[in-house]
C-alpha cells in the first residue's frame with residue numbers, strides 16, 4: 098500500500114502561444130484611457146509552458162524560468178498570479194496553487210507573453226480546481242486582466258475589436274512562415290501608445306483590412322506580405338530607431354513583408370516558405386541586427402492542456 102507522501106500532487110500543464118498582429122489599426126485615445134482597435138491576431142509556434150499544482154487554500158505563488166524572467170516580478174503583481182487570484186475570488190476564494198512558468202516568449206516584446214501566462218493560469222486553475230467555467234467566461238475573466246488575454250486563450254487567427262478583446266475567428270488557409278528578430282530589452286506598451294498619441298493625435302482608420310483578410314482566406318503569403326500594417330510601428334521605431342535597420346536588412350534579404358510586432362520591439366518577417374525562413378534567420382544572425390532570431394509558423398492553437406495527472 099502506498100504512503101500518503103507517495104500520493105502525487107494534482108498537476109496541470111498548459112502550453113500557450115505568443116501572438117503577432119498582422120494588422121494593428123489604432124483609433125484615437127478614448128476617455129477610458131484605451132485606444133479602439135481593429136486588429137488581426139495570429140498565434141505563432143513560440144510557447145510558454147505553465148505547470149499548476151494544488152497548494153494550501155489561499156496560497157497562490159509563481160516561480161519563473163527562461164527568457165527574460167529577471168525582469169518580471171514573481172510576486173502578486175505577476176499576471177499569472179493575478180489571473181489565478183481573480184478566478185479564486187470569483188469562485189469562493191478557498192483555492193491554492195503553486196504555478197511555475199517556463200518562458201520562451203520575450204518579456205515586453207510585443208508578443209503578449211504576460212497575457213499568455215495569464216491565459217495559461219486561467220485555463221490551468223479552472224481545471225485544477227474543477228471549476229464550472231466555459232471558454233467564453235474564461236475569456237471574459239481574461240479581458241479584465243489585459244486586452245490581449247482573450248486571444249491567448251482562443252488562438253488561431255482572429256479579428257480583435259474594442260480594446261482588442263472582442264474576438265471573431267477568421268478563415269486562414271495553410272501555414273505562414275515567420276522569422277522573429279528579438280531586440281535587446283523590451284518596450285513599454287503604455288509608452289508606445291503615448292508616443293502614438295503625440296505622433297497621431299487623431300488616430301488611424303479602423304476600417305477592416307479586407308485585402309489582408311482575403312490573402313489569409315486564400316493562404317497567399319505573397320499577398321499577405323503586401324498588406325501587413327501596424328499603426329504603432331512609427332512610435333515604436335521612434336523610441337527604438339535601430340528597429341528600422343533590422344526591418345531594412347530583412348527586406349533586403351528577401352522577406353515578403355516585415356512589421357514591428359504589436360508595440361515592439363520584436364520584428365516579424367514573413368517568408369515565402371520554410372526554406373526561405375531558414376535562409377533569412379541565418380542571414381539576420383550573421384548581420385547581427387537582433388539579439389536572437391527564431392523561426393515560427395502560424396496559426397497555432399491557443400492555450401491548451403498538454404498533460405494532467407491526479
Ligand SMILES: C[C@@](CO)(OP(=O)(O)O)[C@H](O)COP(=O)(O)OP(=O)(O)OC[C@H]1O[C@@H](n2ccc(N)nc2=O)[C@H](O)[C@@H]1O
Pocket residue numbers: 118121130131132133134136206207208209210212242243244245246259260261286287290358359360361
Ligand atoms: C499593443 C498590443 C497589440 O495587441 O499588444 P502588445 O504589443 O502589448 O503585446 C495590445 O493592444 C496591448 O495589450 P495589453 O498588453 O494586453 O494591454 P493592457 O494590459 O490591456 O493595457 C496596457 C496599457 O496599454 C494601453 N492600451 C492597451 C490596449 C488598447 N486597446 N489601448 C491602449 O491604449 C493603455 O495605456 C493600457 O493602460
Ligand SMILES: Nc1ncnc2c1ncn2[C@@H]1O[C@H](COP(=O)(O)OP(=O)(O)O)[C@@H](O)[C@H]1O
Pocket residue numbers: 168169170174175176177203204205206207208209210211212214215284286359360361
Ligand atoms: N508572467 C509574466 N510574464 C511576462 N511579463 C509579465 C508577467 N507578469 C507581469 N508582466 C509584466 O507585463 C508587462 C508586459 O509584458 P509582456 O506581456 O511580456 O509584453 P508585451 O505587452 O509587450 O507583449 C511587463 O512589464 C512585465 O514585467
